[in-house]
Amino acid sequence: MNLSYIRRRLRKENPRWVVLIFDLGIVLFCYIFSNFIVNSFKGSLDIFDMMWKAPIVLMIYLSCFVIMQTYKGIVRQTGLSDAVKIFKTSWLAFMILALLSAIVRVFFGEDQNIFGFLRLSYGVLLMHTFFTMVSLVASRVFYRTIYESLFLRNRKMKQVLIFGASRPGLVAFSLLKEDQRTKYQVIAFVEDKASRVGKRIAGLPIIDISSLTKDFIRGNDISDVIIAVENDDPERLAKITDAFQQLKVELKIMPPAHLLLNSGIKREIRPLKVEDLLGRKNIKLNNPAITAETENKVILITGAAGSIGGELSRQIAKQRFKKLVLLDQAESPLYDLQQSLNLNNSDKIKCVVGDVRDLVFLDHFFNQYNFDIVFHAAAYKHVPLMEDNPYEAIWTNVVGFKNVADLSLKYNVKKFVMISTDKAINPTNVMGATKRAAEIYVSSCYGKGNTSFVITRF
Incomplete structure (x- = not known):
């Protein structure tokens, strides 16, 4: 048989009636096998008698399968719970058959026809139950093993x-x-x-x-x-x-x-x-001052896909702003942030892929949106990496920052909030030095225009 055909068949969910018929086939095979094992040792194997009693065994097991719904599980995802359900079903069927056989033995004589039809060997029933349990579980495990070997072996x-x-x-x-x-x-x-x-x-x-x-x-x-x-x-x-x-x-x-x-x-x-x-629930900000500050405002967050910028974005996205623009040069993290934000405000939230180091792009960008508040969180912050890449640190943390600050003055942004770091205090590394330089530049911007400059350190 073609392997591709087997793959197509295994990918499809088998109809429940197919699983049920297959299980009944296992029940019948195990009953025949159990009769052969037990009665061969006695020398009293009667094939006609065995086939005469098989329908009652199948009927009882069919009823138990329907009651316990063992055939409704997804076979390729068989687990311990499915095995336990099969064990319970098999023992339920055994008890019903054993009880039925005991009743017949007590209330009907051997000369009555019903006795021969329903008189079942306890030894055969017990062995049949064991073989049925093992076979039903083994068949599911085998199916799952084949499925995983064909489809899941190439997973990472x-x-x-x-x-x-x-x-x-x-x-x-x-x-x-x-x-x-x-x-x-x-x-x-x-x-x-x-x-x-x-x-x-x-x-x-x-x-x-x-x-x-x-x-x-x-x-x-x-x-x-x-x-x-x-x-x-x-x-x-x-x-x-x-x-x-x-x-x-x-x-x-x-x-x-x-x-x-x-x-x-x-x-x-x-x-x-x-x-x-934290060991506690998150503190949810519900400050009227924050609401008043952001209400009906056009807000820009640079570095919006970063750790600090991302949390700023999530918190401000809950406020009643006019427009929230999220700027970052990292496409994938910005997309993830976009998907995580409140969809009720999706028409008011704009995600833009761009670089604060690109002055031409930024000028057009500021001119387009007329921002009221700018949160500048775009920066390189990992100290060891910046020690090895000082040019990138200066280009982004100093030049990129200066571009945003200058354009905020040019386009009369009402408030500019710079996200800085405690490493800017008496800096001993490249990253801290670049952030300190940016803070000094902020100080030089005071009084030059209508923009209020604020520095906050994390």
């Missing part, structure tokens, strides 16, 4: 660690195994509790967080660490994140169960956010 492989050798860790382990987009391979579980270190869970070792080294991370090609703990103690989470950040791995988290119940969000593994370390 990611080596990960799970912090939390408890129930949340096991849930995270299951979610990773079920992910259809990326194939994860969990190397080990990590713990900070000495009582769990050295043991095994889900067949994987539990290792001490203090024993992790950069050599271990590189040697096992580990890219991600998933934090899965029920106790969301902020102090503990902070220690965990500090330990892993030194190892240069991406941190993700699975929210604890009580947060899921309270907030209604679904259980999923997502990137770790600063809010996860």
